[in-house]
Amino acid sequence: MPATDTPAPHTPLTPLPVMGGDAYVDTVGPLELRGANPSTHLANVRYPGQPRPQLSVVKLVPPREACNEGLAHTFLQAAGVPAPRTAALLLLPAPLAVQAVGLAAAQHYVHGNLALAWAAELLPHRSLRALFKGRSADDEWLRLLTTAAGAQLAAFDEAFGNIDRNTGNVLFAARNECWAIDHGQLFHMHDWMLGVPPDAGHSDPVRTLHRAQRGGRLAAAAYEQACARLVAAADRHRDAFVACRRAMCAVITSVYGYDGEKGANHVLRHVARRTMRGWMATRIGMLQ
Amino acid sequence: MIDLSRITPAPPAEPAAFRGQWHAIEFQPELDVPQRFIVGAAVSADGRLLGWRMAQQANRLRCFYGTRYGSSLWAWLLEEAEMDLQAARGHPVAGFESRSPQLRIGPGAYTSGADWQSALARTFDRIVTVYSADRLPRYQGITQAELRAATNERLKLALPLSFGQFAQPESGVVVIDGDDRHVFDVTHDDGRLATTVVSACYANLDTAQANVYRATADLFRYRAKRPRQQLGLAVLQPTAQDAMPAETRAAWRAWWAEESYKFKQADDILVADPAAADGIAQALADWYG
Numbered sequence: 001m002p003a004t005d006t007p008a009p010h011t012p013l014t015p016l017p018v019m020g021g022d023a024y025v026d027t028v029g030p031l032e033l034r035g036a037n038p039s040t041h042l043a044n045v046r047y048p049g050q051p052r053p054q055l056s057v058v059k060l061v062p063p064r065e066a067c068n069e070g071l072a073h074t075f076l077q078a079a080g081v082p083a084p085r086t087a088a089l090l091l092l093p094a095p096l097a098v099q100a101v102g103l104a105a106a107q108h109y110v111h112g113n114l115a116l117a118w119a120a121e122l123l124p125h126r127s128l129r130a131l132f133k134g135r136s137a138d139d140e141w142l143r144l145l146t147t148a149a150g151a152q153l154a155a156f157d158e159a160f161g162n163i164d165r166n167t168g169n170v171l172f173a174a175r176n177e178c179w180a181i182d183h184g185q186l187f188h189m190h191d192w193m194l195g196v197p198p199d200a201g202h203s204d205p206v207r208t209l210h211r212a213q214r215g216g217r218l219a220a221a222a223y224e225q226a227c228a229r230l231v232a233a234a235d236r237h238r239d240a241f242v243a244c245r246r247a248m249c250a251v252i253t254s255v256y257g258y259d260g261e262k263g264a265n266h267v268l269r270h271v272a273r274r275t276m277r278g279w280m281a282t283r284i285g286m287l288q
Numbered sequence: 289m290i291d292l293s294r295i296t297p298a299p300p301a302e303p304a305a306f307r308g309q310w311h312a313i314e315f316q317p318e319l320d321v322p323q324r325f326i327v328g329a330a331v332s333a334d335g336r337l338l339g340w341r342m343a344q345q346a347n348r349l350r351c352f353y354g355t356r357y358g359s360s361l362w363a364w365l366l367e368e369a370e371m372d373l374q375a376a377r378g379h380p381v382a383g384f385e386s387r388s389p390q391l392r393i394g395p396g397a398y399t400s401g402a403d404w405q406s407a408l409a410r411t412f413d414r415i416v417t418v419y420s421a422d423r424l425p426r427y428q429g430i431t432q433a434e435l436r437a438a439t440n441e442r443l444k445l446a447l448p449l450s451f452g453q454f455a456q457p458e459s460g461v462v463v464i465d466g467d468d469r470h471v472f473d474v475t476h477d478d479g480r481l482a483t484t485v486v487s488a489c490y491a492n493l494d495t496a497q498a499n500v501y502r503a504t505a506d507l508f509r510y511r512a513k514r515p516r517q518q519l520g521l522a523v524l525q526p527t528a529q530d531a532m533p534a535e536t537r538a539a540w541r542a543w544w545a546e547e548s549y550k551f552k553q554a555d556d557i558l559v560a561d562p563a564a565a566d567g568i569a570q571a572l573a574d575w576y577g
Binding site: 027 | 297397
């Protein structure tokens with residue numbers, strides 16, 4: 001699903017399913033180039049409405065990260081940004097979680113007799129880090145950031161305060177096409193149950209563009225065009241937020257229940273402000 | 289304190305009545321080379337072997353090992369493995385030991401399903417790499433190389449004294465022309481009669497026809513270089529047990545009926561077209577005896 005400079009239509013939203021241990025069908029095995037979470041692995045997961053189990057990336061997560069993943073999944077769907085379409089929250093019995101990933105990896109995520117997991121379809125694309133060695137991955141990431149596809153990712157990361165965008169969680173699909181994965185660390189890891197997330201520093205994509213421009217790796221004209229594309233991508237955020245606001249609230253309350261409503265208000269106020277038209281232009285303008 | 293019990297998952301579409309572990313059944317063709325292939329799948333419950341399924345064919349092993357792991361050898365290996373697994377049913381998987389050091393059951397991973405048979409079927413389709421159920425094998429029954437080897441084994445018994453005088457190398461007849469070296473696909477030649485043995489047991493009609501065309505073209509060109517009184521063409525016919533689909537077999541029969549008729553009209557061309565390697569060997573024994 002390559003990005004273009006013309007607005008993508010908002011796709012109909014699929015509510016994020018919350019499923020139990022029966023949806024976790026098989027443990028398949030380890031994941032190549034697993035990130036920092038030691039419980040990340042491959043498994044077959046049975047999603048609602050799917051005729052057969054799908055090979056998925058599954059990881060045990062604390063509730064806030066599960067919500068962050070769910071919020072990102074919901075918003076990215078609404079905004080038409082390439083990201084896994086099929087995903088779910090899994091509530092796994094502790095023995096199953098331990099059997100799947102081992103006691104050492106599972107113990108930090110087991111609460112009572114349950115563990116919460118995030119499952120998303122395994123995409124056929126590989127990360128920049130897997131495809132490009134060393135500095136080449138960084139160079140390719142910089143090049144992608146100057147494209148419409150990269151601008152979509154960068155705009156989302158900036159609006160949602162994603163502090164974990166790196167070459168390991170950008171999937172390379174084609175020369176001008178990339179997909180976004182791993183969104184557990186949004187809002188600068190602020191605990192939004194306690195209050196509205198503050199406005200913190202820029203996300204990695206914006207800092208990468210700025211560093212490249214200041215260091216001479218990115219010409220001024222190319223930098224300006226990349227910023228302009230980023231702002232244009234953010235122009236679609238408002239409509240996307242309006243379309244998925246209720247679904248985002250449902251993600252938080254499905255995990256936190258009644259107690260989650262206050263946190264949902266904090267998050268939604270924060271996102272509402274950062275998806276307003278003109279917010280990104282002002283934000284990026286601060287760099288120029 | 290995090291309380292996950294408040295989360296209410298949706299009721300399962302397919303409740304899992306069976307929970308256990310899946311295992312890969314691994315085969316190591318060369319004991320001094322640490323390369324293994326997954327040739328089957330097994331499931332266990334409470335650590336005890338419940339059931340298994342082995343690949344009935346291992347065509348992809350031929351990519352690495354050629355004819356060393358042909359159909360007949362694979363069938364024998366399967367038989368031995370089945371006996372070992374039968375003896376291990378109900379016993380701890382961890383303690384499984386095959387009589388062959390080439391075979392082992394790998395460590396288990398979680399699996400579930402409506403029953404162990406569905407979990408096993410799903411696992412087999414996913415992990416078995418030596419055989420693809422989506423693609424028909426290129427050939428079944430006997431390959432051209434195996435056919436030629438089997439024919440020669442029978443000819444050695446039938447014509448022990450003269451076999452060495454007409455059997456040609458597996459790679460074909462080498463003709464040196466000045467500084468150039470050329471190979472003709474001729475399997476038997478006693479200076480009077482040059483013959484090629486061909487297998488038509490391919491899944492694809494085009495491949496079977498191309499084999500015949502290539503073989504006959506080489507025979508005629510070989511005769512132009514080394515004049516022979518007669519040429520022999522022995523073509524193993526596909527049967528219902530082979531990979532060629534029924535409609536394709538019918539098309540082959542119609543095509544071969546026409547082609548073989550034309551060959552047989554020439555006095556100096558001998559044609560044999562049996563459906564078994566024994567028939568090929570018998571025909572050649574008649575020609576060279």
